[in-house]
Amino acid sequence: MRLSRYFLPVLKETPAEAQIVSHRLMLRAGMIRQASAGIYSWLPLGYRVLTRIARIVNEEQVRAGHIPMLMPTLQSADLWRESGRYDDYGEEMLRIRDRHDRDMLYGPTNEELITDIFRSYVGSYRQLPLTLYHIQWKFRDEIRPRFGVMRGREFLMKDGYNFDLTREDALHAYNRHLVSYLRTYERMGLQAIPMRADSGPIGGEDTHEFLVLAETGESEVFYDAEITDLKFGDRAIDYDDRAQCQAVLEEFTSRYARTDETHDEAVFAQVPEERRRKARGIEVGQIFYFGTKYSEPMGATVQGPDGKPVPVHMGSHGIGVSRLMGAIIEASHDERGIIWPEGVTPFHVGIVNLKQGDGEADAACERLYGELSALGLEPLYDDRDERAGAKFATMDLIGLPWRITVGPRGLKAGVVEVTDRRTGASEEMTPEAAVARIDEIYHPHRSAPVPAAVEPMAKRTFHTWI
Amino acid sequence: MRLSRYFLPVLKETPAEAQIVSHRLMLRAGMIRQASAGIYSWLPLGYRVLTRIARIVNEEQVRAGHIPMLMPTLQSADLWRESGRYDDYGEEMLRIRDRHDRDMLYGPTNEELITDIFRSYVGSYRQLPLTLYHIQWKFRDEIRPRFGVMRGREFLMKDGYNFDLTREDALHAYNRHLVSYLRTYERMGLQAIPMRADSGPIGGEDTHEFLVLAETGESEVFYDAEITDLKFGDRAIDYDDRAQCQAVLEEFTSRYARTDETHDEAVFAQVPEERRRKARGIEVGQIFYFGTKYSEPMGATVQGPDGKPVPVHMGSHGIGVSRLMGAIIEASHDERGIIWPEGVTPFHVGIVNLKQGDGEADAACERLYGELSALGLEPLYDDRDERAGAKFATMDLIGLPWRITVGPRGLKAGVVEVTDRRTGASEEMTPEAAVARIDEIYHPHRSAPVPAAVEPMAKRTFHTWI
Numbered sequence: 001m002r003l004s005r006y007f008l009p010v011l012k013e014t015p016a017e018a019q020i021v022s023h024r025l026m027l028r029a030g031m032i033r034q035a036s037a038g039i040y041s042w043l044p045l046g047y048r049v050l051t052r053i054a055r056i057v058n059e060e061q062v063r064a065g066h067i068p069m070l071m072p073t074l075q076s077a078d079l080w081r082e083s084g085r086y087d088d089y090g091e092e093m094l095r096i097r098d099r100h101d102r103d104m105l106y107g108p109t110n111e112e113l114i115t116d117i118f119r120s121y122v123g124s125y126r127q128l129p130l131t132l133y134h135i136q137w138k139f140r141d142e143i144r145p146r147f148g149v150m151r152g153r154e155f156l157m158k159d160g161y162n163f164d165l166t167r168e169d170a171l172h173a174y175n176r177h178l179v180s181y182l183r184t185y186e187r188m189g190l191q192a193i194p195m196r197a198d199s200g201p202i203g204g205e206d207t208h209e210f211l212v213l214a215e216t217g218e219s220e221v222f223y224d225a226e227i228t229d230l231k232f233g234d235r236a237i238d239y240d241d242r243a244q245c246q247a248v249l250e251e252f253t254s255r256y257a258r259t260d261e262t263h264d265e266a267v268f269a270q271v272p273e274e275r276r277r278k279a280r281g282i283e284v285g286q287i288f289y290f291g292t293k294y295s296e297p298m299g300a301t302v303q304g305p306d307g308k309p310v311p312v313h314m315g316s317h318g319i320g321v322s323r324l325m326g327a328i329i330e331a332s333h334d335e336r337g338i339i340w341p342e343g344v345t346p347f348h349v350g351i352v353n354l355k356q357g358d359g360e361a362d363a364a365c366e367r368l369y370g371e372l373s374a375l376g377l378e379p380l381y382d383d384r385d386e387r388a389g390a391k392f393a394t395m396d397l398i399g400l401p402w403r404i405t406v407g408p409r410g411l412k413a414g415v416v417e418v419t420d421r422r423t424g425a426s427e428e429m430t431p432e433a434a435v436a437r438i439d440e441i442y443h444p445h446r447s448a449p450v451p452a453a454v455e456p457m458a459k460r461t462f463h464t465w466i
Numbered sequence: 467m468r469l470s471r472y473f474l475p476v477l478k479e480t481p482a483e484a485q486i487v488s489h490r491l492m493l494r495a496g497m498i499r500q501a502s503a504g505i506y507s508w509l510p511l512g513y514r515v516l517t518r519i520a521r522i523v524n525e526e527q528v529r530a531g532h533i534p535m536l537m538p539t540l541q542s543a544d545l546w547r548e549s550g551r552y553d554d555y556g557e558e559m560l561r562i563r564d565r566h567d568r569d570m571l572y573g574p575t576n577e578e579l580i581t582d583i584f585r586s587y588v589g590s591y592r593q594l595p596l597t598l599y600h601i602q603w604k605f606r607d608e609i610r611p612r613f614g615v616m617r618g619r620e621f622l623m624k625d626g627y628n629f630d631l632t633r634e635d636a637l638h639a640y641n642r643h644l645v646s647y648l649r650t651y652e653r654m655g656l657q658a659i660p661m662r663a664d665s666g667p668i669g670g671e672d673t674h675e676f677l678v679l680a681e682t683g684e685s686e687v688f689y690d691a692e693i694t695d696l697k698f699g700d701r702a703i704d705y706d707d708r709a710q711c712q713a714v715l716e717e718f719t720s721r722y723a724r725t726d727e728t729h730d731e732a733v734f735a736q737v738p739e740e741r742r743r744k745a746r747g748i749e750v751g752q753i754f755y756f757g758t759k760y761s762e763p764m765g766a767t768v769q770g771p772d773g774k775p776v777p778v779h780m781g782s783h784g785i786g787v788s789r790l791m792g793a794i795i796e797a798s799h800d801e802r803g804i805i806w807p808e809g810v811t812p813f814h815v816g817i818v819n820l821k822q823g824d825g826e827a828d829a830a831c832e833r834l835y836g837e838l839s840a841l842g843l844e845p846l847y848d849d850r851d852e853r854a855g856a857k858f859a860t861m862d863l864i865g866l867p868w869r870i871t872v873g874p875r876g877l878k879a880g881v882v883e884v885t886d887r888r889t890g891a892s893e894e895m896t897p898e899a900a901v902a903r904i905d906e907i908y909h910p911h912r913s914a915p916v917p918a919a920v921e922p923m924a925k926r927t928f929h930t931w932i
Contacts, residue, residue, distance in 0.1 A: 007533050007596060009587035033583055036542035036570070041583060044598070047535045067473050069513045072620045073539060073603055074572070076502035091565045096572075099557045099607045104502070106540070106562075117499055117507055121475035130473060132510070137539055137603070141565045154538045 001347065002369075003382045003394075007044050010394060020216045022329035023148030025338050029398045031325075038145025038153030045398060046325070048346035050156065053324050054135055056187045056343060057158045064180035064239045066131040066160055071113050073137050077103035079112035082298055092140045106139035111294050111316055114161045118312070119300040125165045128302065128312070131173055133160030135321060147216075150282070150326035158319040163312045165304065167291065170313035174206065174289045175245035177317040181210055181285050182232040182252065184319065187445075188328060189341020192284050193227055194252055198261035206289040209259060211281030214330040221281040223257040224271045259283075282327045289315040338399025339422050342445040347380035348372070349438050350400040352391045354407030356383060364406050364416070364431060371435045377442060396421065402441065404434050467813065468835075469848045469860075473510050476860055486682045488795035489614030491804050495864045497791075504611025504619030511864060512791070514812035516622065519790050520601055522653045522809060523624045530646035530705045532597040532626055537579050539603050543569035545578035548764055558606045572605035577760050577782055580627045584778070585766040591631045594768065594778070597639055599626030601787060613682075616748070616792035624785040629778045631770065633757065636779035640672065640755045641711035643783040647676055647751055648698040648718065650785065653911075655807020656794060658750050659693055660718055664727035672755040675725060677747030680796040687747040689723040690737045725749075748793045751785040804865025805888050808911040813846035814838070815904050816866040818857045820873030822849060830872050830882070830897060837901045843908060862887065868907065870900050 009030040017034075018024040026032045031046030042050055058068065074096065080086035086093075086105075094106040107113070114132060122130065135158045145153050162173035178194060185192035190212050197209035211221055213228075230252055238244055256271050258264070259281070268276060295301065295311035304310045320327075332339045340346070349372060353365045365381060372379045380400060382391045388407075395403050405417040405426075415428040418437055429437065475496040483500075484490040492498045497512030508516055524534065540562065546552035552559075552571075560572040573579070580598060588596065601624045611619050628639035644660060651658035656678050663675035677687055679694075696718055704710055722737050724730070725747070734742060761767065761777035770776045786793075798805045806812070815838060819831045831847060838845045846866060848857045854873075861869050871883040871892075881894040884903055895903065 005531075007535075007587075007598065030587075033586065035538050035579060035582075036540075036544075036568075039538045039540055039542075041538060041579065042536040043583075044533050044535045047600075050536070065471075067510050069473075069510045070508040070516065072501050072505045072507060074502075074505055074605065074620055076505075078502075094562065094564065096560065096562050098560065099609065102502075113501060113507065116501075117509070120499065121473075121496075132473060134513075139540065143565065154540055 001378065001380050003380060004384050006380075008394075008398070009043065010397060018148065020147050020150070020326075020330070021333060022150065022216075022326040025329055025333060025397070025399075026148055026325070029338060032149060038142055038151070040149055040152060040154075045346050049325055049340070049344055050322060052344045052346070053188065053328075054156070054158075054321050057135065057184055057319055057321060060180045060184040060187070061133050061158070061160065063183075064131075064176050066133050066180075068134065069132050070134045071107070071110050071117075071136060073106055073139070074104050075107045075110075075113055077105055079116055079298075080105065083112050083115075083294055084297065085112070092142065094139045094141045107136075108138055108140045109316070109318075110134070110136075110159055111161065111314075112298070115294045115298045115300050115314070118161075118163055119298060122163070123302060125302045125304050125310070129162065129164050129169055129173065131160055131162040131176075133158060133317075148326055149322045150330075151218075152322065155320065156322040158321055160317045162315045162317070163295075163300075164314070165302065165310065165312065167313050170289055170291070170315055171206070172242050172245060174287055174315050174317075175242075175249045176239050177287045177315070178208065178252070179232075179237055179239070179245050179248045181287065181317075181319065182248070183237075185210065185212075185284065186232050187343045188324065189343050190284070190324075190328060190331060191228065193221075193223065193257050193281070195221060195223070195257040195259050195281075196253070196262050197259050197286065208253065208287055209283050210285040211259070212284055212327045212331055213279050214282050214327065215280055216330050217280035217282040219281050219283060220260040220263075221258070221279055222260075222263050222268055223277050223279070224255040225275040225277050227252075227255045227257050282323075282330060283320070284324050284327050285317075285319040287315065287317040289313075333399070336393075337397035340399045340401055342401055342442060345401055346398070347400050348377045348402070348442055349379050350395040350403040351379050351381040352388070352395060352403060352405045353381070353383060354388050354391075354405060356385045358408050360411050361406055361408050364411055368404060368406065368416070368431055368435065372438060375435070375439050377438060402438055404438070406431075467844065467846050469846060470850050472846075474860075474864070475509065476863060484614065486613050486616070486792075486796070487799060488616065488682075488792040491795055491799060491863070491865075492614055492791070495804060498615060504608055504617070506615055506618060506620075511812050515791055515806070515810055516788060518810045518812070519654065519794075520622070520624075520787050523601065523650055523785055523787060526646045526650040526653070527599050527624070527626065529649075530597075530642050532599050532646075534600065535598050536600045537573070537576050537583075537602060539572055539605070540570050541573045541576075541579055543571055545582055545764075546571065549578050549581075549760055550763065551578070558608065560605045560607045573602075574604055574606045575782070575784075576600070576602075576625055577627065577780075578764070581760045581764045581766050581780070584627075584629055585764060588629070589768060591768045591770050591776070595628065595630050595635055595639060597626055597628040597642075599624060599783075614792055615788045616796075617684075618788065621786065622788040624787055626783045628781045628783070629761075629766075630780070631768065631776065631778065633779050636755055636757070636781055637672070638708050638711060640753055640781050640783075641708075641715045642705050643753045643781070644674065644718070645698075645703055645705070645711050645714045647753065647783075647785065648714070649703075651676065651678075651750065652698050653809045654790065654794060655809050656750070656790075656797060657694065659687075659689065659723050659747070661687060661689070661723040661725050661747075662719070662728050663725050663752065674719065674753055675749050676751040677725070678750055678793045678797055679745050680748050680793065681746055682796050683746035683748040685747050685749060686726040686729075687724070687745055688726075688729050688734055689743050689745070690721040691741040691743050693718075693721045693723050748789075748796060749786070750790050750793050751783075753781065753783040755779075755781040799865070802859075803863035806865045806867055808867055808908060811867055812864070813866050814843045814868070814908055815845050816861040816869040817845050817847040818854070818861060818869060818871045819847070819849060820854050820857075820871060822851045824874050826877050827872055827874050830877055834870060834872065834882070834897055834901065838904060841901070841905050843904060868904055870904070872897075 164170040192210035194208040292311040301309040630636040658676035758777040767775040
């Protein structure tokens with residue numbers, strides 16, 4: 001993308017309404033614009049990051065064997081009356097009446113709707129296990145929306161639902177989600193720590209929240225410092241292997257890590273003092289096992305192996321897709337702007353032409369642009385007729401992790417400069433070497449499509465018709 | 467995907483509520499499920515097609531130089547009061563009151579919101595031209611939703627908005643949209659004819675609707691038979707070249723083609739009688755030029771070359787993404803089920819194992835599955851323990867355009883069977899030849915990513931800060 005042809009309305013001044021750094025930077029970098037309280041338009045740069053986050057979430061869900069679909073934003077109140085949550089949910093649920101005076105609502109979550117779909121089509125244990133998920137806009141009518149997309153009203157979320165015959169099967173689904181979430185966050189350059197949490201209005205007996213440590217986090221968290229040394233990394237995992245998934249759960253949850261809701265001073269005191277940490281965290285996901293809480297009242301049963309109907313064991317598992325953008329920025333910025341992790345950066349590399357209009361500099365930039373593009377990378381070429389300081393400031397603010405600077409003086413010596421946004425370190429090299437360097441950096445971050453041969457879950461005997 | 471591990475709840479019986487063939491087939495093929503009146507959940511197979519349609523729309527918009535972003539589903543009523551449409555819009559607008567008693571609405575379209583974004587950031591003619599678009603869920607509270615996703619209440623639409631300094635510039639944007647729409651529909655296997663139309667509640671002086679001919683279409687259309695011979699095909703187009711775009715507009719709109727709203731018997735009578743056609747059509751898109759209708763009341767002005775403020779010339783351009791699925795099925799099915807065009811098929815090829823459990827047949831199917839997947843194709847392998855008739859019926863119903871049938875008898879002779887869903891013609895060949903044949907078929911339909919070097923529109927001098 002050439003900046004002269006893009007729509008990147010960066011702001012010099014920080015809008016007064018922004019209280020936290022991610023909100024300030026997203027506004028200044030021209031990523032979002034508030035449409036009304038707690039509701040945002042995603043400007044082109046913000047939308048790019050949103051799609052990159054969603055793509056990683058999608059790929060890791062499919063890799064874990066979960067099946068994508070899409071439920072609508074608006075729901076009928078009837079299903080929520082069946083589960084008993086219509087009256088319980090309170091004012092955060094946006095209630096709507098249509099032209100025929102039917103009660104509807106903007107879905108804050110989808111347990112009822114997915115359970116209704118399940119019970120309509122699935123009748124036998126042989127059709128299990130099944131995990132369906134979607135990435136869709138939700139609405140929670142927060143009384144005081146704030147912190148930009150971190151606590152907005154209309155927000156994008158991945159929510160998935162597992163349906164299993166037994167508690168053990170459902171706990172395997174729970175573990176599978178935990179593993180896939182660890183992979184998901186790491187691909188975004190985040191460390192998100194699973195912490196034992198309170199189940200809140202979803203209800204359930206087992207639940208973990210995933211928290212990113214950040215000073216501006218809304219939750220107080222308590223943890224054993226050893227937990228931050230854990231990395232999922234690039235290890236191979238067979239999502240159908242129960243023991244493997246269980247081992248990952250144990251590895252990542254056996255040390256003390258709790259939010260204030262479940263914090264227990266007596267248990268925490270058993271952690272050696274030098275490893276006890278108190279900090280703040282941003283919740284970026286949560287997994288729940290809630291057994292038959294919805295399947296019983298809503299009649300979501302299957303015929304078991306003995307021919308008798310059994311209510312299915314369920315869980316729901318969410319990732320805050322739009323909120324993640326704020327969390328990533330909270331965890332990765334400096335005084336000059338955002339520093340995108342390679343996995344989610346809106347453009348892979350910036351090209352700064354120090355002397356727009358200079359024949360050689362222009363030609364060198366065009367070559368770099370063409371060669372990087374041909375490798376499947378997406379450069380952002382600042383081809384504006386601006387002075388160098390303005391170009392650097394823009395690049396630093398919008399936070400591309402790598403920059404190639406091209407100027408007449410360097411070109412005389414046959415070199416351009418490659419700069420690491422995070423460390424500020426620069427290195428001179430030939431344009432060819434610069435292209436190779438950027439390509440190499442992104443090699444592990446290339447969005448590897450999940451092989452089509454990856455299959456959802458253990459083989460099920462799923463009968464259709466005839 | 468192995469069918470035994472997928473979620474494909476096909477129905478034997480046709481639900482009583484479905485009046486038209488696309489609705490019947492989408493329900494029977496397990497693509498959608500009604501959540502409430504005119505609101506649908508997209509089951510995995512339906513969601514797959516929806517994403518394929520959206521991807522084609524996206525690629526062709528980016529190719530034309532338009533910039534993707536995303537506006538929210540809910541809007542504040544204030545902007546609609548500014549344009550004067552809040553009171554005009556009538557009962558199709560879903561009006562909502564939040565917990566603070568603020569008037570909101572579920573966006574049926576986005577002229578106001580995008581104009582607000584534009585006026586907030588753009589101040590000079592040098593920042594033009596600009597076309598922004600998004601693909602987002604909309605809501606129209608139809609009094610009698612029907613025909614499944616063809617006339618639903620919550621629907622997915624691409625809407626794009628151009629901002630230009632002059633009427634001539636805006637008409638070029640109009641032509642650019644027309645060209646990109648022709649390409650878009652053809653990639654989906656559809657012939658959509660641009661017809662002069664009425665502007666309706668959007669308002670405007672120039673507008674064309676794109677109609678797909680189908681018996682079940684809601685509009686009556688009148689056209690010169692010559693128009694159905696026109697193909698855009700694979701011709702190269704430079705979207706910045708005004709003369710080229712104008713020539714395409716003239717080629718595709720110079721023959722008589724109108725909906726009943728603008729039909730003129732006297733003009734129609736000038737078409738030679740043997741070429742006069744009266745038919746029904748489904749509207750799948752519409753382009754509008756409406757000048758300063760929104761920019762004037764909302765103060766969306768830029769400083770012109772002479773330093774004086776001028777209201778920008780705008781247009782809005784829509785493609786009915788979810789509705790297209792119905793239109794494609796209306797245009798492409800037979801008595802056994804759907805026949806997907808290659809461009810949007812949910813899976814590229816079906817593999818039918820005639821004797822599940824037979825060692826040789828199973829191994830041959832696995833090999834085919836692996837080899838097709840390795841080529842980037844997505845096969846659907848019916849590995850259920852079902853008889854051949856049931857497997858064929860499922861494949862025919864869900865409409866994959868190609869099928870490979872594998873059985874012990876054929877394997878003894880070293881062959882499998884490749885079947886064309888549309889013609890029913892079958893041909894025996896070696897498994898290797900079958901893989902090569904399918905690969906070749908999809909060569910022109912591979913979703914070619916738009917080269918990153920494709921740039922939005924003519925170079926603009928777009929200043930940011932400092």
